[in-house]
Amino acid sequence: MxxxxxxxxxxxxxxxxxxxxxxxxxxxxxxxxxxxxxxxxxxxxxxxxxxxxxxxLAPVLPSKVVAIGRNYADHIREMGAAQLPQEPVLFLKPSTSVTGPGDRIAYPVKLTDRVDYEGELAVIIGRLCRDVPKERAEDVIFGYTCANDVTARDLQLRDGQWTRAKGFDTFCPLGPWMETGTDPSDLGITTTVNGEVRQHARTRELLWDVPSLIEYVSAVMTLLPGDVLLTGTPEGVGPLADGDEVSVTIESIGTLTNKVVIRD
Incomplete structure (x- = not known):
């Protein structure tokens, strides 16, 4: 549904x-x-x-967006990392970064010289939960949607941590809706910019699958209904420019499309 x-x-x-x-x-x-x-x-x-x-509109207004970095091996290599992480890399995006399908991604040119797309599968939490074993992860999931973990890449590298780079308003497009009846274990995910394919992978390539991520994250923090978990982006990330149209399509879910505009 x-x-x-x-x-x-x-x-x-x-x-x-x-x-x-x-x-x-x-x-x-x-x-x-x-x-x-x-x-x-x-x-x-x-x-x-x-x-x-x-x-x-954005399908949810979460209390928090919990995101996973470095969860596809090929993306880790393209970012220059020497080895795979030993456990999931967690970071948070503020609720104010969430925007919906068709909304604009605001490029803050006064603060950054490079803004990248990162297409991802997003998990929507359906109930308050903590310390969820991966065998019961399905019980706390409401559904799935498409996400774009927009990132100011130069700020990410300069700061040494990711809060500012990933926290700007409009840097977390979600949509177009929530799909409640899909299996996330092997979905095709494709990102295009102006119709040109830039990313393509399958969720079976995740280093940590959705149930494992639910277990890991819920051991750290309580998850509330409507919270969003971003599962990581595959290889092929790259820059966006003013006027670009970026789309994230996930098999059996749909397509999320946003246009980039310069922020005043």
């Missing part, structure tokens, strides 16, 4: 996306909040809209 967060007129709601890509699609409005105190009360309202007539 594909669940999207959308704006229609002055209102914002969640809805179920119906229909296949390339055909007329609709969104059926939901009453209630999938991440509310009582998600069992979520139901269809009976209102249905053409998908082309609503504005899709």
């Amino acid at each position: 594909r669940i999207a967060r959308f704006a229609m007129g002055d209102g914002v709601a969640y809805g179920v996306v119906e229909g296949e890509s390339g055909q007329p699609q609709t969104i059926s409005e939901l009453h209630g909040h999938p991440f509310g105190i009582d998600p069992s009360g979520v139901r269809l309202t009976g209102q249905r809209y053409p998908l082309a007539e609503v504005r899709l």
Whole structure:
């Protein structure tokens, strides 16, 4: 099931996306909040809209975005690392970095000379949890979406840590919706810039798979409903320029597209 967060007129709601890509699609409005105190009360309202007539928003507004660095061997090598990490590399992106499908990625040219794309599979947490064994990881996952871990590469190298480089407003596009019924173990992930393929890999190449990451992260911090876990980017990262259109497509989920603009 594909669940999207959308704006229609002055209102914002969640809805179920119906229909296949390339055909007329609709969104059926939901009453209630999938991440509310009582998600069992979520139901269809009976209102249905053409998908082309609503504005899709970031599918969640997380309390935090927990991200994994260096989780594809080929990407580690392209970044010049001499050896693979012995355990997952964790960092945080602020909730204010989240933006939605079709929104602009704001390039802060006064502060950075290089902004890179990083296409990734994102995991959406569905319930409050801590110390989750990997055998039970599926119990705490709500669904999956596409993500772009946008990075000011020069600042990342200069600072020696990643908070500033990855924390700018709009540096975490998510969308277009959440897919609740897919197996994340072997999904194709492709990033294009202006239609040209720049990244292509499969999630089976992850050094640490989704259940292992859930176990590792939840041993460190409590995860809340709607929190996002970024699983890492494959090789092929590279710079973006003003006016570029970058898309992240993940098999069985969909495509997230954003355009780059200079930040005033």
